[in-house]
Amino acid sequence: MVNLSRLGAPIGPMVRVHGGFANRMYRLDTDQGSFAVKELNVVDRRWTYNVEDVFRLERAAFAAGIPMPEPISAGHHTLVHRWVEGEKVPEAPVPAAYAFEIGEILARVHALDVAWTHVPIEEPASRDWPELAARAAATGQPWAGELASHVETFLAIAHFVDTCERPGPVVLTHRDIQPWNLLAREGRPVVLDWELSGMLDLSGELGSTALSIAKGPGFDDIKPAVFRSVLDGYAAGGGALPPPGPSWFVFMIGGWLGHTRWNILRCLAGVEPGTGPDLALSHESVRNGLRGLPDLFGRLPELEALLV
Template sequence: MDLSFLGVPVAPMVRVHGGAANRMFRLDTEQGSFAVKELNVVDRREAYRVEDVFRLERAAFAAGIPMPEPIAADSQILVHRWVEGEKVPEAPVSAAYAFEIGEILARLHALDVDWPQEPVEPLTPRDWPELAERAMATGQPWADDLADRVETFLAIADFVDDCRLPGPMVLTHKDIQPWNLLAREGRPVLLDWELSGMSDLSGELGSTALGLAKGPGFDDIEPAIFGSVLEGYVAGGGVLPRPGPSWFVFMIGGWLGHTRWNILRCLAGVEAGSGPELAQSQLSAGAGVRGLPDMFGRLAEFQTLLV
């Protein structure tokens, strides 16, 4: 994408490190500051629906959803107005912040935005025994952990494919987690809309509420914060789906796919031309190999949050 329409740069474009899927840069020009995201086009897990997502972002921004202004998009580059704010740590947020996220979700789900029918998702891959063997053969730092948990990963894949979703399906962000949020004067700003699409409502609510109510692991979940997200959703006009394991299947399935993707990048053993660096993929693979079985083993505990 030719970025000259953003104005004359007043400083060189600067890389902003830390992305787990793409690469981000800040560009300061005479017209202001912009976030320029270079999309990973080498080995995305699924095709990026540029026009559809950009249309949703424009509608959400026009409706007052707190987010960076979407400026331009093509198959390789996304441009948004740069937003200053504080990073949200991976720790329970305040009750007020969680409540407002719930309200924002209700407003987002109420938008009338055309969205093409999405293809039927394929069955979850079950090549975990092979991946474990390759990890051992190539000396990956998390290889022993993966080998010990192969049966658990196969059980997780079964759960993802077999869990019944109560509906309804909603058009939504699909990845409202601390790393995709800012706090500006204590209030939320939603970042990184690339995964937007149709999702079962229970999975979207469960993933969001759990992500905002816990720390890096699952030992310090605050039920009151989980409940604040749901209270905000109802206050914003939303209707809660019935409780059940479906509230957590989207989070587990997404993490499973992200872990497998990073494992494959690690097994390749080379820096890809786009996306996260190999060191970041190693961190993500190790976190998934160790964290996913823990999360899967706590499903019954998580469901008590819905009472």
Template sequence: MDLSFLGEPTGPMTRVRGGFANRLYRLDTDQGSFAVKELNLLDRREIYRTEDVFRFEQAAFAAGVPMPEPILAGDHTLVHRWVDGEKLPEAPVPAEYAFEIGGILARLHTLDVAWPAAPIQESVPRDWPTLAERATATGQPWAGELARQVETLLAMARFVDTCERPGPAVLTHRDIQPWNLLSRKGRPVLLDWELSGMLDLAGELGSTALSLAKGPGLDDIRPAVFRSVLDGYVAAGGTLPPWGPSWFAFMIGGRLGFTRWNILRCLSGVEADTGPDLALSHESVRNGLRGLPDLFVRLPQLQEMLMSE
């Protein structure tokens, strides 16, 4: 893509390491600094609605949502104005930060942006036994762990497929996680909008609130931080959906899909030209195989703890 309209470069475009799905570069020019994202279109887990997401981003930015200014959306490339900020540590966020995230969600859910009719939700893949066999045959370092977790992964897929969603469905970011956030003077900046689309409200609130309330595992969960996200949502005019398992079904389904996607990338044995590095995919698989079963087994306890707060 021709990026000359962004100004005269003041140095080479440099890669920013660590992207879980796409590849990011920083371009500094005489007109400012820009984040140039190369989209992984080779093996995406779902269709990316480039133009629709860009319109949603523009509406959110115009509404004052703290985020990088969207500049351009092409077939393979996204451009945003660069925003400096601190990455979030793998730890519960401050309650004030969580409260503000809840308010941002409420603001997003009121935006009047046209969106294509959502396709019928596909069933969660259940090919875990086959994947375990392939991992063993190809000598993957996590093959034994995958084989031991097959039955639990199948149970998780059944849970996601059969869990009732009370609604309503909202147009939203769908991926507000610590790695998609910055802290700028203690306040949030929301990044990486590529997964935006329609989602059951309970799934969005549960995924966001739990991700911000815990550390890398489940041994340090702060119910007060979880509640702060919901309090911020209500304070900004949002209405909470009924409490239940559906609050966590989207999170579990999404992480199942993400783990499976990285397993497939690792099984190829070749680092693709787009998307995460092969080493990062191996790390994501290991994290998924350890964290997901623990989350699922402790789900009743987790619901009780958070609901009683």
């Protein structure tokens, strides 16, 4: 951890807040207020964290009145925000009014005039699923059989991710609005965890966001009205909707594919990492990916119907 003395005199020990899927979070209470201190995973990070660019976007978004924690400082190892009280958003369809406001927030974020110096490099989706399945079986992973049964599906998903056309436009955006990155304060959204911010095809951002807050843990409880509320809010906020198509869901599928593979590698290592999510949470993420991704991929035609 970096020196946090400038945040004030602590009035109690810093407390770990469990549940992060990538990093580790702590709450620090001082005589100057309460702060969320995030220790970034620097051991096996899946992406380059663009400290200066993300912090500049966060400050601009906060200044523009986007409902979010106030950004205090950002470094290569630690992020500090002012603590925000609110209710956790469950993985279940949110109220339509909440979804509408999320759409409006996205339109406002996309309208910000913020310099972004990082040029993203798209890496092709990994094709090493047969090798991962063999390693999982050899090391006795509890989900090895499930992985082996889905190898061909995961190869097909990787092909889809690499070949799906993105119609544009590309926007600077949050990229990770999911229930676990949201709070509800007096029934209204607060957007957390901006580390993945960057440039993204608009359809991928809208599709990922709308689907994630319109469904439960699986895909049997998708509320089309909630999905549409995000799009209606985006249009009401001045945003123009891109044409319908599979590109609306390719970013969500590709991100989940990479997240599942990353957690598989953490589990195969067989040791509790010193940073990032707990090993037990990695096993849970692997099981969720092995069950959820084939289901999501198989439902693409049904999901595209939400756009019409």
